[in-house]
Amino acid sequence: MTIGIGLLGLGTVGAGVAGILANPEGRHPLVGELALKRVAVRDLSRPRPVELAPELLTTDPEAVVDDPAVDIVVEVMGGLEPARSLILRAINAGKPVVTANKAVIARYGEEINAAAAAKGVYVLIEAAVGGGIPIIEPLKQSLGGNRIQRVSGIINGTTNYILSRMADEGAAYADVLADAQRLGYAEADPAADVQGGDAADKIAILAGLAYGGRVERAAIPTEGIDRLDSRDVAYAAQLGYGVKLLAVAQHLGADAVASGEAPHQLLDVRVHPTLVPKDHPLAGVHGVNNAILVEGDPVGRVMFYGPGAGAGPTSSAVVADILNIAGIRQVSGSQAQAPLDPLLAASSWRQCRLVDSSLTTHRNYVRLRTTDEAGVIGKIGSCFGQAGVSIQSIVQFERSAEAAEGRAEIVVITHDVQEAQFRAALGAIEALEEVQAVAACLRTL
Amino acid sequence: MTIGIGLLGLGTVGAGVAGILANPEGRHPLVGELALKRVAVRDLSRPRPVELAPELLTTDPEAVVDDPAVDIVVEVMGGLEPARSLILRAINAGKPVVTANKAVIARYGEEINAAAAAKGVYVLIEAAVGGGIPIIEPLKQSLGGNRIQRVSGIINGTTNYILSRMADEGAAYADVLADAQRLGYAEADPAADVQGGDAADKIAILAGLAYGGRVERAAIPTEGIDRLDSRDVAYAAQLGYGVKLLAVAQHLGADAVASGEAPHQLLDVRVHPTLVPKDHPLAGVHGVNNAILVEGDPVGRVMFYGPGAGAGPTSSAVVADILNIAGIRQVSGSQAQAPLDPLLAASSWRQCRLVDSSLTTHRNYVRLRTTDEAGVIGKIGSCFGQAGVSIQSIVQFERSAEAAEGRAEIVVITHDVQEAQFRAALGAIEALEEVQAVAACLRTL
Numbered sequence: 013m014t015i016g017i018g019l020l021g022l023g024t025v026g027a028g029v030a031g032i033l034a035n036p037e038g039r040h041p042l043v044g045e046l047a048l049k050r051v052a053v054r055d056l057s058r059p060r061p062v063e064l065a066p067e068l069l070t071t072d073p074e075a076v077v078d079d080p081a082v083d084i085v086v087e088v089m090g091g092l093e094p095a096r097s098l099i100l101r102a103i104n105a106g107k108p109v110v111t112a113n114k115a116v117i118a119r120y121g122e123e124i125n126a127a128a129a130a131k132g133v134y135v136l137i138e139a140a141v142g143g144g145i146p147i148i149e150p151l152k153q154s155l156g157g158n159r160i161q162r163v164s165g166i167i168n169g170t171t172n173y174i175l176s177r178m179a180d181e182g183a184a185y186a187d188v189l190a191d192a193q194r195l196g197y198a199e200a201d202p203a204a205d206v207q208g209g210d211a212a213d214k215i216a217i218l219a220g221l222a223y224g225g226r227v228e229r230a231a232i233p234t235e236g237i238d239r240l241d242s243r244d245v246a247y248a249a250q251l252g253y254g255v256k257l258l259a260v261a262q263h264l265g266a267d268a269v270a271s272g273e274a275p276h277q278l279l280d281v282r283v284h285p286t287l288v289p290k291d292h293p294l295a296g297v298h299g300v301n302n303a304i305l306v307e308g309d310p311v312g313r314v315m316f317y318g319p320g321a322g323a324g325p326t327s328s329a330v331v332a333d334i335l336n337i338a339g340i341r342q343v344s345g346s347q348a349q350a351p352l353d354p355l356l357a358a359s360s361w362r363q364c365r366l367v368d369s370s371l372t373t374h375r376n377y378v379r380l381r382t383t384d385e386a387g388v389i390g391k392i393g394s395c396f397g398q399a400g401v402s403i404q405s406i407v408q409f410e411r412s413a414e415a416a417e418g419r420a421e422i423v424v425i426t427h428d429v430q431e432a433q434f435r436a437a438l439g440a441i442e443a444l445e446e447v448q449a450v451a452a453c454l455r456t457l
Numbered sequence: 458m459t460i461g462i463g464l465l466g467l468g469t470v471g472a473g474v475a476g477i478l479a480n481p482e483g484r485h486p487l488v489g490e491l492a493l494k495r496v497a498v499r500d501l502s503r504p505r506p507v508e509l510a511p512e513l514l515t516t517d518p519e520a521v522v523d524d525p526a527v528d529i530v531v532e533v534m535g536g537l538e539p540a541r542s543l544i545l546r547a548i549n550a551g552k553p554v555v556t557a558n559k560a561v562i563a564r565y566g567e568e569i570n571a572a573a574a575a576k577g578v579y580v581l582i583e584a585a586v587g588g589g590i591p592i593i594e595p596l597k598q599s600l601g602g603n604r605i606q607r608v609s610g611i612i613n614g615t616t617n618y619i620l621s622r623m624a625d626e627g628a629a630y631a632d633v634l635a636d637a638q639r640l641g642y643a644e645a646d647p648a649a650d651v652q653g654g655d656a657a658d659k660i661a662i663l664a665g666l667a668y669g670g671r672v673e674r675a676a677i678p679t680e681g682i683d684r685l686d687s688r689d690v691a692y693a694a695q696l697g698y699g700v701k702l703l704a705v706a707q708h709l710g711a712d713a714v715a716s717g718e719a720p721h722q723l724l725d726v727r728v729h730p731t732l733v734p735k736d737h738p739l740a741g742v743h744g745v746n747n748a749i750l751v752e753g754d755p756v757g758r759v760m761f762y763g764p765g766a767g768a769g770p771t772s773s774a775v776v777a778d779i780l781n782i783a784g785i786r787q788v789s790g791s792q793a794q795a796p797l798d799p800l801l802a803a804s805s806w807r808q809c810r811l812v813d814s815s816l817t818t819h820r821n822y823v824r825l826r827t828t829d830e831a832g833v834i835g836k837i838g839s840c841f842g843q844a845g846v847s848i849q850s851i852v853q854f855e856r857s858a859e860a861a862e863g864r865a866e867i868v869v870i871t872h873d874v875q876e877a878q879f880r881a882a883l884g885a886i887e888a889l890e891e892v893q894a895v896a897a898c899l900r901t902l
Contacts, residue, residue, distance in 0.1 A: 038604040040800070325757055
């Protein structure tokens, strides 16, 4: 039984998928039952890294979706439109979809899932998060017995590459970014990566799966690495921390509701540069690698690690999804409206709500620029104490340039504290005569 | 639709599974459709960590398997018999099986899989390897598009705990083992762990899945940590390596065959203490944690990390398997002889053969006890050179006790070399007058 595949897009990932399908030997035998039937490209004349019969190619993506020989639609063109419309078109035609498009899923996941549920088709997204790392399927198929407490991860390879080099070389952000762009590790327009938007897309998807309900993408507090000072990376290293752009989704419980209403699961979801203790599993993730740590009851802490991007890893994930659909099709047969496997379909089963970030608690790293005189540390400590903020350490860093000018840099790491309380303490500290500026403020694991 | 679960065994894992089933809230909603129908225990009067209705308990495991209310049989009693017979009995009754029993699967996997295929039922084994780490399901359901090149891992928590403490404290093997036994991290009879048999069971299972064919458990060269000298752990650390008990399964290609015959996949599968470079992802796996690194084309390197044992993690894996069966049952309905999902069923699709270990190539660490005189290092180097063995480093370690007696310790790390060649060089070195003994010989990643 051959299963027809239609590809929307033949960039690096699309070509990678086509390459796997054309060379099934040594892979799972089910790969040999997949046949590429139609491929939508932007430009028919462009040279390709993979050889395809010319009659497979078309510039009309709708023709791929509509082709009766196409049983599964694979969207690897990227961008919001026409990707979203094509995915919905495939669903409405009763065809399962595989997509690597985190931007579409993070924004239109609800619409797409509702359409898929109504039509009884799968929309699988393993490649949308973590490149080649199996994380979507394990969350759906291997951790369902758990109450998930936290999902945290390094899920943007570009920023991890930049941060790794900043730490290793003591280099400035702008210099490393320019070099990363030259080497192809960062895009010409790096905004989605360095400002954290890509990581926010991905954590919205992971949180939705981990907690069984939609997470509002637009409400996720997101801070990138684009304003990170290399001296904070250096100070963090001296204090025993690495700096990573972490995406975190934590379960805080459920809200109280009037009887008869279902409770909302309260989540703290966010993206920001974070100090990670050197002995934490995420601290050892370097370069363009990604890692996702899942904490649940009763499993404890499990981590998934690997290449977070690239044609090879991403096409591995796309093919995994295709195989899952092909595999389950052998169970259901080709009968229309066969029931879905609820694990693989992963429809929402409860409601989630992001909590007001002023109510969340975190550990913090603060760098203050102060005058270099006796008693400053005491005053800063008192401000935190009066606001009820417990401190783990206060350290004054010596830099000859600052010392010569009578200035000092003081770094404070707090224990867990409610955001509102912490902000109150910072306000009092900023009002101190000796404090010139709150120069940096980062979260700490 | 309620799905009836029968438990064989109510030890820590069985009680963990029963606890999850009894408290479905906050877990995947499919957990709520599972109902514990019958539980086989050894002793009805023993106190349990989980409360169960007394009428569920029986001392007759066959009664659990045969109970018409039991749809899925969960074997968590351990040991070879009667576990094997009960698994086969369940299969013959057309009931899917979930088992955490690596010993049975490593030894009788072929018999069990053949019976399962004939009857069209699933036998799922996520809990058999890596405790709570999703590794079996990702290998089956998320990496099928790859040609797997190597699976390597730390898959025995007891030995990793012992090795971590030997490295951290410079302690002797026997002392740490005794302490581990006292703390419950090692069994009273530690043989299966410390001699490598447990890891060999598990790598046989992983290799069978990764390469799609049965691996002969009895043929796996297995060396434990029970003869490991703490000074080799210390020397390795000075050279930039950690020592880990690794299980490795490497694909070496396929043999040439007469036309018409299917080729055998040639595998190098083994278990032994191994020097792992400090910057390798497996080097950072400490204590009772496990980690499995899978290398494939095109995915690259992905790693799965987490707690390798314990009631919580293992019951998470058992419930994952139950959910997979329950999920797919919604697709197939309860019709008899529905086709299996080939990914989840994971039947063999090619033939594998372990190669003669003298033909495999490895990097090696050798510690030699020699007389402390000029020219020894040169002679040792010449022996390796004459045998065509390329050397990465030769280092003489100074120990005051040995130096006072006119003795020295010399450590050699080779580049990749064929085992037979390496053994020839060692023979020549042992014949040198200045060499008193080849004191230790370990593999290096």
